[in-house]
């Protein structure tokens with residue numbers, strides 16, 4: 001609990017759920033006992049006389065290893081159940097606007113072909129229209145491709161903002177992303193019948209249409225220009241403060257307060273590593289430090305618009321809490337999406353169990369977007385309490401800069417040493433070093449000398465060689481050691497003593513941010529490779545949570561982080577094993593599980609049902625239907641055997657120096673027939689063969705095994721009691737992934753599985769079963 005400075009009422013409250021915690025902990029105890037029995041059963045098998053064993057040891061080694069891995073990852077995940085907390089905020093209790101601190105908003109974009117410019121501008125406009133004093137808001141757009149269209153569209157967006165912002169403010173509009181607002185057919189605004197409102201709305205809408213048309217036209221012109229002048233991976237830095245070029249559009253005497261708007265395209269040269277989004281954000285961190293230097297930063301992906309304009313005030317409820325604020329690095333809001341269909345076949349709506357779970361331990365994971373972070377925490381990572389040594393150095397630097405050579409010799413010399421140290425960490429820019437100490441500083445950027453000097457400095461800070469031989473990306477700012485820069489940076493900050501908070505919207509509030517999710521198999525799994533690789537990058541790096549976490553952060557907190565970083569790897573191995581080895585032995589009539597009459601059979605069944613029902617409980621508790629549970633199970637299996645395998649491999653190969661890091665940006669453009677398939681709830685199997693072939697092959701292997709197994713029981717005197725475990729496992733796989741069979745043999749539409757993919761998979765399945773049977777028979 002916290003109390004506001006102006007009243008005794010709390011700005012936010014934090015609550016747990018005792019009953020759920022009791023259920024979770026009891027479940028964990030029972031499940032652990034069952035796992036202990038399982039381990040006992042398997043271990044005693046290996047102590048049996050090899051001549052009298054019912055099954056060969058080799059497949060059982062794989063199966064047992066998989067069972068151990070699954071148990072281990074299950075154990076790590078218990079950290080989320082330990083003490084999940086939920087938070088409620090009361091932004092209306094915040095002190096008056098004058099006391100609110102300034103905020104810089106960072107938005108990243110990289111490729112207008114995958115990230116439509118109008119969408120990016122909508123994100124930008126929604127951020128400019130946040131319910132926050134406009135003079136305390138600065139919006140930066142990082143354009144990693146350096147495209148002329150983006151800069152051009154930004155100037156247009158600025159012009160449109162002169163209509164959009166006053167309209168939103170005057171009528172207190174809730175939906176401040178213009179595209180979403182104007183595409184709604186019914187307006188529930190209390191003044192929707194008021195003629196004044198109708199007129200203003202119509203006028204603003206016309207301006208919006210004009211704005212879109214100008215951007216569209218500019219897009220066509222710029223396409224030609226961009227082609228011959230520059231390339232996305234090779235261009236100089238370009239920084240522009242977008243501001244008034246004419247009085248056009250403004251009525252007599254009308255002044256609109258518009259946040260500072262800055263276009264930043266960092267320099268890119270081919271041999272220089274640019275570190276993708278992390279590199280872009282670090283550039284923004286430096287550039288904004290000399291232009292506005294706000295103590296708080298809101299980070300947004302270009303496809304994540306502000307859906308609740310009060311999110312900044314919600315975040316401030318924590319930053320204004322005197323108890324929490326000194327160590328609080330960031331407030332994270334959930335990643336929710338606007339384009340998810342009702343049946344959500346790709347399980348895009350993230351069930352964020354880890355976030356409240358970690359929030360109750362020390363703080364949730366940083367999710368890359370939708371968070372308000374303290375500049376100091378991001379920039380320096382180390383936590384400075386009161387007059388720590390860094391503050392002392394900074395004070396000396398301050399004296400050095402203010403009194404210069406006339407200062408005492410001692411101070412100057414001491415400052416020299418410290419200045420050199422700071423430059424070693426943060427690079428050679430004096431302006432930047434000064435900004436570390438200086439508070440908020442929004443210069444008047446109206447073409448005067450100061451602004452020219454600052455813009456020149458900003459360009460230096462955005463050059464591709466600026467970070468050479470500094471601590472950028474290594475010890476300060478967004479770290480470069482993993483493609484999941486967000487997860488890694490948040491973890492290291494928390495290991496350095498910072499905390500964080502997670503705020504899901506309460507039932508009466510709207511989601512604070514809404515983004516675009518993947519709506520086809522190819523994008524889903526391509527993104528899954530990057531996420532998988534990014535997380536495993538961390539698991540096998542010097543920051544591996546179980547090794548790096550304790551004693552910097554609690555063991556439970558490290559366990560939670562370890563679960564996230566290890567799950568792609570630790571699920572893909574056992575799932576591949578269960579999808580192939582038990583069915584292969586089922587086909588050959590060799591039991592790998594105890595027979596039905598054996599009491600240990602119930603142990604296996606119990607563990608299986610206990611995991612499923614725990615998951616079902618989580619889904620139902622969050623208010624989702626059973627269908628969500630099925631989707632989650634299915635997508636978990638599909639991702640494990642495809643993208644998480646490739647992602648883990650990618651991370652391992654990078655570690656061995658056999659591959660370079662890459663970041664495939666998600667495509668935010670969807671074509672009509674793809675959207676139609678998605679709305680109908682049909683899988684779009686027009687995806688890379690490397691994704692579909694494993695799925696189809698596994699399905700064929702399991703189908704063949706169940707059919708072969710039943711044949712054996714019926715006609716070859718097989719004992720069903722011994723094989724039931726394997727039959728159940730394969731049937732479960734088949735039932736949960738029925739969509740694959742449907743895509744292979746039933747569907748006739750465009751999104752079905754192409755014949756050649758089925759044929760190729762059939763060949764793989766045949767090879768696996770033949771070779772596998774040969775080997776398994778020779779093992780006896």
Ligand SMILES: O=c1ccn([C@@H]2O[C@H](COP(=O)(O)OP(=O)(O)O[C@H]3O[C@H](CO)[C@@H](O)[C@H](O)[C@H]3O)[C@@H](O)[C@H]2O)c(=O)[nH]1
Nearest residue numbers: 108109110144276277280301302367368369527663665666
């Ligand atoms: O070289 C690059 C590559 C990407 N981006 C931007 O990074 C953002 C995220 O990229 P996207 O392709 O949309 O990836 P997602 O998988 O949707 O993003 C999720 O995963 C990322 C980590 O992989 C996080 O950084 C994001 O915040 C999180 O939303 C977008 O705004 C991009 O424009 C850059 O600025 N430069």
Ligand SMILES: [Mn+2]
Nearest residue numbers: 301303516666
């Ligand atoms: Mn995205």
